[in-house]
Amino acid sequence: xxxxxxxxxxxxxxxxxxxxxxxxxxxxxxxxxxxxxxxxxxxxxxxxxxxxxxxxxxxxxxxxxxxxxxxxxxxxxxxxxxxxxxxxxxxxxxxx
Amino acid sequence: xxxxxxxxxxxxxxxxxxxxxxxxxxxxxxxxxxxxxxxxxxxxxxxxxxxxxxxxxxxxxxxxxxxxxxxxxxxxxxxxxxxxxxxxxxxxxxxxxxxxxxxxxxxxxxxxxxxxxxxxxxxxxxxxxxxxxxxxxxxxxxxxxxxxxxxxxxxxxxxxxxxxxxxxxxxxxxxxxxxxxxxxxxxxxxxxxxxxxxxxxxxxxxxxxxxxxxxxxxxxxxxxxxxxxxxxxxxxxxxxxxxxxxxxxxxxxxxxxxxxxxxxxxxxxxxxxxxxxxxxxxxxxxxxxxxxxxxxxxxxx
Numbered sequence: 001x002x003x004x005x006x007x008x009x010x011x012x013x014x015x016x017x018x019x020x021x022x023x024x025x026x027x028x029x030x031x032x033x034x035x036x037x038x039x040x041x042x043x044x045x046x047x048x049x050x051x052x053x054x055x056x057x058x059x060x061x062x063x064x065x066x067x068x069x070x071x072x073x074x075x076x077x078x079x080x081x082x083x084x085x086x087x088x089x090x091x092x093x094x095x096x
Numbered sequence: 097x098x099x100x101x102x103x104x105x106x107x108x109x110x111x112x113x114x115x116x117x118x119x120x121x122x123x124x125x126x127x128x129x130x131x132x133x134x135x136x137x138x139x140x141x142x143x144x145x146x147x148x149x150x151x152x153x154x155x156x157x158x159x160x161x162x163x164x165x166x167x168x169x170x171x172x173x174x175x176x177x178x179x180x181x182x183x184x185x186x187x188x189x190x191x192x193x194x195x196x197x198x199x200x201x202x203x204x205x206x207x208x209x210x211x212x213x214x215x216x217x218x219x220x221x222x223x224x225x226x227x228x229x230x231x232x233x234x235x236x237x238x239x240x241x242x243x244x245x246x247x248x249x250x251x252x253x254x255x256x257x258x259x260x261x262x263x264x265x266x267x268x269x270x271x272x273x274x275x276x277x278x279x280x281x282x283x284x285x286x287x288x289x290x291x292x293x294x295x296x297x298x299x300x301x302x303x304x305x306x307x308x309x310x311x312x313x314x315x316x317x318x319x320x321x322x323x324x325x326x327x328x329x330x331x332x333x334x335x336x337x338x339x340x341x342x343x344x345x346x347x348x349x350x351x352x353x354x355x356x357x358x359x360x361x362x363x364x365x366x367x368x369x370x371x372x373x374x375x376x377x378x379x380x381x382x383x384x385x386x387x388x389x390x391x392x393x394x395x396x397x
Contacts, residue, residue: 018361020368025343029364034357036350036364038343 007094009083010054015091017051019044030090037089042068043082047091054095057083100143108135114158117148121256121267121315123207124148125199128158129191131173137192137291141270141304144312155202159195161188177202186297193294193302196272200253203267204354210265211257211366212354215324217250217264218242220395223322224264226255226374228349234329237277238387240305244285245388247395249311250319254354259362262369263318268311270304278303284384323394324349324376327387335386337394340376 011017016031026044029036039047045067046060055063057079064082065075086092099118102110110116114128118138129135158176162185171188174181175198182201186194204212215228216239225247229235236252243249250256250266258265273281273290278301281288289306324345325337346367350356356363377394381387 016361018364018368020343020346020371022342022346022371025341027343027346027368029361031361034360036347038347 006057008054008056009050009060009086009092009094011047011050011091012093017047017091019048019051028091033090035089037091039085040082042078043085046079046082047086050086050092097147098143099138099145099147102139102147104135104139107139108132111135111138115150117150117153118142119146119148120199120269122265123154123203123267124150124152125155125157125202126150126153127195128156129160129195131159131191133189133191133292134159134195137195137304140289141291141306144307144309145268155199155206157195157198157202159191159198175201190294190297192291192304193297196270196304199269203254203256207256208355208358209259211259211356211359211363213255213257213349213356213367214253214352214354215255215349216252217255217266217319218247219250219264219266219317219319220247222320223395224250224319225391225394226264226321226324226349226370227327228324228345228352229327234277234327234381236271236273237280237329237384238327238381240271240273240277240281240288241284241384241388242391243271243305243308243311244281244288245392247391248314248319249307250315257366257370258318259359259366261318262321262366262373264321265318266311266315268307268315270307273303273305275300280384281305321370321373322375324370324374325379326377327379327381329382330380331382333380333382335379335381335383335390337377337379337390340378342371342374342376345374345376346371 014032018029020027061075061079112130116127118125162174172185173191174185175194215226218225252271256265291304293301293303295301
């Protein structure tokens with residue numbers, strides 16, 4: 001996450017994700033690719049937030065910090081990795 | 097009319113005339129073969145199954161020798177579906193096993209109005225037990241033992257999930273036993289009816305176990321999923337059920353399904369509904385008696 005150019009992220013429309021959680025383990029289905037993934041709890045939190053509406057990185061980091069009861073720096077660092085993973089899985093993309 | 101009501105001669109004639117339609121759960125299969133091995137196997141293992149009127153058949157299959165000079169040099173058999181052959185020819189004494197594999201292939205490759213998982217399914221008191229299992233895990237042995245101990249068999253290999261209601265649909269076909277399992281089941285259940293073994297197949301020695309009359313008679317009764325259990329035979333292990341993550345069970349069943357990806361979102365929703373409805377366990381065992389007891393306790397819980 002770059003502090004100089006915070007970005008807003010969204011779920012690509014073609015991803016059309018489906019979600020289930022069992023005993024705190026989250027499984028997501030990518031409707032466009034037809035792939036199924038188990039995501040960590042923090043990644044699931046971010047994706048579920050993005051499924052509601054696009055959000056900027058500050059908002060996502062704040063949600064992460066609140067859920068994990070950690071500091072904003074720690075949450076920001078984790079968010080970088082989470083967004084990279086979600087982007088690789090095509091569950092998230094930065095808005096231009 | 098049941099297949100067992102035909103005399104051996106009538107059955108052979110119908111098979112040779114492409115006039116035998118066998119009902120296995122929701123499917124009707126028209127069978128064509130002049131091989132006595134096929135007729136004998138059907139009579140021994142499918143006697144309780146209904147015959148269809150032939151008005152509509154889901155699958156048209158034939159088992160017989162391939163064409164060409166090779167048939168005279170080294171007797172072989174092949175399986176045809178709608179006139180084409182999806183498999184390589186096999187030794188002639190594998191005819192019945194090839195018919196069974198071919199029938200599995202017909203369902204797994206075509207019945208996409210169901211979600212099809214690679215799992216055995218049994219039922220007791222209206223609740224279904226779904227047992228995925230890796231090869232060699234002891235799934236078929238356990239399935240056979242449970243069926244012969246009073247559980248109703250829905251399927252040994254293919255769990256069919258109805259897309260309209262999420263219930264499990266039965267096939268009721270014979271259980272495929274392999275290698276040591278054949279003797280194990282015969283020793284524990286001396287009255288079990290097992291077909292002629294096919295030796296040296298790609299799975300080793302294979303023989304099929306006749307389903308119980310109750311499994312065949314009630315094949316049209318769908319069952320509500322209650323448990324997903326991953327069995328594992330291990331020498332000396334105490335019979336023990338332990339919790340299994342439902343997310344993990346979801347991914348395993350999806351990865352080993354016949355058509356999960358093909359069904360897309362529907363496959364996800366149906367498999368998710370299965371996990372919503374089930375408690376998931378691992379099950380390790382070594383002695384069949386203990387395993388049967390453990391599942392009786394599970395059913396009573």
